Amino acid sequence: KNQVEQSPQSLIILEGKNCTLQCNYTVSPFSNLRWYKQDTGRGPVSLTIMTFSENTKSNGRYTATLDADTKQSSLHITASQLSDSASYICVVSEYDKLIFGTGTRLQVFP
Amino acid sequence: SQTIHQWPATLVQPVGSPLSLECTVEGTSNPNLYWYRQAAGRGLQLLFYSVGIGQISSEVPQNLSASRPQDRQFILSSKKLLLSDSGFYLCAGGRDNSPLHFGNGTRLTVT
Numbered sequence: 761k762n763q764v765e766q767s768p769q770s771l772i773i774l775e776g777k778n779c780t781l782q783c784n785y786t787v788s789p790f791s792n793l794r795w796y797k798q799d800t801g802r803g804p805v806s807l808t809i810m811t812f813s814e815n816t817k818s819n820g821r822y823t824a825t826l827d828a829d830t831k832q833s834s835l836h837i838t839a840s841q842l843s844d845s846a847s848y849i850c851v852v853s854e855y856d857k858l859i860f861g862t863g864t865r866l867q868v869f870p
Numbered sequence: 871s872q873t874i875h876q877w878p879a880t881l882v883q884p885v886g887s888p889l890s891l892e893c894t895v896e897g898t899s900n901p902n903l904y905w906y907r908q909a910a911g912r913g914l915q916l917l918f919y920s921v922g923i924g925q926i927s928s929e930v931p932q933n934l935s936a937s938r939p940q941d942r943q944f945i946l947s948s949k950k951l952l953l954s955d956s957g958f959y960l961c962a963g964g965r966d967n968s969p970l971h972f973g974n975g976t977r978l979t980v981t
Contacts, residue, residue: 794970803874803960803972804914849914851970856902856921857929858962858970862913 763787764852764861772867777840781864783833783850791853795824795835798847798863807835807848840868872897876961876973883980889934889948891976893961896942901963903944904970905936908958920944956980 764785773779785793792811796804808817808824810833816825821838837844845868850861873896883889895901902921906914916929918936926936933952937945944961956979964970 796970801958801975801977803962803975804970805972806969809969857919857927858904858916860906860914860916 764850764859766848766850766861766864768864769862770865770867772869773840775840775842775868775870779837779840779866781835781837781848781850781866783835783861785831785833785850785852785859785861787831787852787854787859789854790828790831791855793824793826793833794851794853794858795822795833796849796851798849800846804849837866842868842870844868872901872963872971874961874963874971874973876959876976878976879974880977881979883951883978885953885980886950889946889951889955889978891946891959891961891978893944893946893963893973894942895944895963898942898963898965900941901965903938904962905944905946906960906962908960908975910957914960918946951980953980 767782794809795807798804807819807822810817810826812828823836826833847863847865849863852859875894904919905917908914919927920938934948959976961973962970
């Protein structure tokens with residue numbers, strides 16, 4: 761069964777610190793991998809989207825990496841801000857079907 | 871730019887009542903459309919997706935159904951709601967390798 765697993769399940773960091781979130785997937789065939797940020801009670805918002813040929817993509821303080829050989833991706837957040845507190849969801853595309861990970865809940869404390 | 875409209879924002883329905891949630895897309899044509907459900911504190915569960923008018927793929931067997939009567943309209947329905955249908959329902963749309971856009975969701979409480 762195609763799956764997307766994320767770690768850690770939750771994370772607490774201090775404002776200004778960096779953090780890295782992990783995503784492992786078994787989806788095949790693979791079209792693209794996306795990272796989303798979801799604030800509580802809101803719809804997810806796209807951060808990055810990468811095809812299998814892309815290794816890294818940045819969006820401001822967010823940098824996503826992809827290793828299609830090992831089927832791993834990471835999302836690195838630099839100089840965290842209080843507004844980064846949210847759930848971060850890894851989504852892998854199998855053609856037109858999107859398979860969501862269960863997310864990492866990030867809390868940034870002052 | 872693409873916008874996903876979803877309504878209502880919140881809904882309280884008794885067990886056994888029917889359901890109809892509507893999602894419309896603005897700013898793009900022939901999008902892939904998705905219905906997701908998110909239980910409290912959990913990840914998104916794909917319910918249905920559609921690649922075109924009248925084309926619906928169901929991911930989870932349940933008492934929900936979906937229809938796509940128009941290119942930019944996606945409807946989630948139920949004839950008789952169950953308590954377990956409570957959750958946060960999200961509609962999303964997008965094309966190929968472009969970012970997926972989400973609506974603001976409908977919080978459904980079945981009592």
